[in-house]
Amino acid sequence: MSRSTADSARSDTLPTPKERRRLREALALSEEQVAEAMGVTKATVRSWETGRSAPRGRKREAYARLLGAQEPEAPRPAEAPAPPAPERPAQDPRGREPQGRAQARPEASPPQPQASPPQPQAQASASAHVRPKAAVKRAAKPPRAPSPAPAIAPGPARKVPPKPPERLKPVAADGAPAEPAPDGAGPSLTPEEAFDALYAHAAPGLVHQTYLLTSRRGLSHESVERAFHHAWEHWPEVAQDADPVGWVRAVAYEYALSPWHRLRRAHKHPDAPPAEANRRALLGALLDLPPAYRRTVLLYDGLGLDLPDTAAETEASTPAAANRLLHARTVLGERIPELAEPEALHRRLSTLVAEAPAATLPAARTVRAGSEHRARTWTRAVLGVTAALIVVTGFTVATAPTRYIPVNAPGETVNGVPVRGGPQKLGPEDLELRDRLRSEPNPGPERLVPAVG
Known part of the structure; x- marks a missing residue:
């Protein structure tokens, strides 16, 4: 190499x-x-x-x-290896050694291999x-x-959920697991089989979780189906992700908590509350929280994610996620006094999330077909609009004049012009008087000229 x-x-x-x-x-x-x-x-x-x-x-x-x-990069093979030098303490960015370590440095001791990982x-x-x-x-x-994260009261020991890809196995047509490959490397999953396994494993739980976030069953079904449509469109990215269930869950939560659903008549109001009093009180208290706080407390106390993972999935900093969690716990404790302790809230939410969902979901093949149909529809629409723009632009270029031609309008009769201003036209008497005045400049008596004595 x-x-x-x-x-x-x-x-x-x-x-x-x-x-x-x-x-x-x-x-x-x-x-x-x-x-x-x-x-x-x-x-x-x-x-x-x-x-x-x-x-x-x-x-x-x-x-x-x-x-x-x-x-760090190893030295090039062409370079001669440097002789072993005594181990030197780390220097600061200015190139000076920390004081108090120069005397403690050994004189001629070979470097010892470090068994502990780098700090x-x-x-x-x-x-x-x-x-x-x-x-x-x-x-x-x-x-x-x-900024340090606020101290959160320790809850019960959390178990990190196993990675979904380890639990996803292909299923044969008769419901029995598929036989492993002859080489012993495990079953080889096609993209369709891997998607179907992910859908069968995660879709029912995600429908139940989005219902806890929104209290709208129709919106929860729509959110999960839209999330898996998006996952199938970006399947190479989802297949390489370390947590594909988290990838789909983030898309479903984002769609379910979108504020634009309030403008839709079907999802404007939540469904009827459950008949059980404790369940109704907890769902009502969750709905009173802002969407970001509701999502944080469900991920941390319901699904058991740790704080950095919760902050990363909600696209917030760790201190911000901790503050949201503390505020959500405070509000829920005020509304439901028996859930004031973090352990009680964690147990209640974990039990609520772990309930067996009774949702009837379409088959995975139907979801894949719907995603492909949706992608084809949008592609055809974009191509049609692009073709229409090209045709309109070409027609405009072909019919547009190459130079400006002034328009010579024909003569028209103009009405409503005001009367010319100035003195009026002279009559016959006025003309006669004018001529007389011009012919006889001194019509009066002669003027007296004084004599000089």
Whole structure:
């Protein structure tokens, strides 16, 4: 394998979006500091941590080194290996050794292999070489520590749910599990089989969860079906995701909690509340919470996700998710006194989420066919509109004049013109008087001219 192939393979190793967020918080780095070190904006870093985008090229490799998910590059084979040197303490970005360690350095002891994993401080110092100017600028001023998350009362021990892909197995037509491959590497799933297994595993629970968020059964069915339509359209991305159930769940929650559904007559009002008093009180208290707080408490106390995963799925910071959770617990405790303790709320929500859903869902093949039909319909509509625009533009170009031709309007009779102003026309008497005055300039008596004596 050549060096370029090895570099490209090494640069492709990036942790999952949720793991990127956890590593950044473990290094006590804020989004602003990571954005400054990588030379990007804060919104770009947030997109990397939510999985909407991923760095490429050199930024991908630098981002992996910054998070400590990639080992530093080994020296080139052409270079002679340097002689073993005594182990030196880490230097600050200005190149000076910390005081008090120069005397404790051994004189001629060979470097000992480190059995413990690198600490966050060593990772941060190694990642400071990503952008030297930014590192020196940050070293000149003390780094701003991220705001700590509020303390949350410890609940019962949470079990991390197993990854859905491990529980997804192809099902044969008669309902029996498919036989494994002859090579012993496990059953090979086609995209259709993997989608059907994911749908059968996650769809009923997601319908029940979206109903708890909205109290609208029709909207919950529509949200889950739309989420799986979207998942089948982006199946290569969903199949490579570490948590495909979380991918579909985020899309379903976003659609179910959209405020535009209030304008629709079918989903304007919630369904009739359940007959059980405790269940009715809990659903009513959940509906009184804002959508973001409702979603946070359901993910954390209902599904058992940890706080960083809850914050990542709701696209909020960890302190913001913690504040939402504390506020939701306070409101629910005020409305229902027996749920004032976090353990009681966690048990009630876990039991409510784990109930067997009684939803009747369409078959997975129907959902896939609907997604493909919807994609074909939108594609044809876009192509039709584009063709219509091309035809209209071509017709306009063909019939438009190449130069301006002035319009010579024919003569028309103009009415309503006002009378010309000025003195009126002279009559016969006026003309006679004028002629007389001009012919006889001195009609009166002769003037007396004084004599000079």
